[in-house]
Amino acid sequence: MFGRLLTNIYQKLPTIGVLSQGYINPMINQTRSVSGALKGIRWDPMPIHKVLRCRFPRPKETKRVKQGFKARMSTLHGRKIIMRRILNGKSILTH
Structure with a gap:
């Protein structure tokens, strides 16, 4: 509008x-x-500088999967880590 x-x-x-x-x-x-002066110049639709990056998995996602709740609960030492965090009074137990 x-x-x-x-x-x-x-x-x-x-x-x-x-x-x-x-x-x-x-x-x-x-x-x-x-x-009018620029009509003779051919403009390339694609940029010359191309940077290809792999954007997945992001670092936080990798950390969450590696140190997440299911990963901690699947092993004995992971359960000990969760129990230690509970006893210390942490509100966030895992990533």
Whole structure:
């Protein structure tokens, strides 16, 4: 709604004479000449610099799976760790 309002206002400004006097965009003639000069240049749609990263598993997810509740409860020493944290009064037992 707001965008449509702006386009309507911008379309009616030339009839008022504001755009012709250069009040809105005083650089309008320079931008047209620059865009005309750049027509001969071929722009590549794909960027040259490509960085591929493996984004999964994230470090926190790996830590959660490795030191999570199910992993702790599956072994004897894991259950000892959980019991020690309970006795120390920790509210968060595992990741």
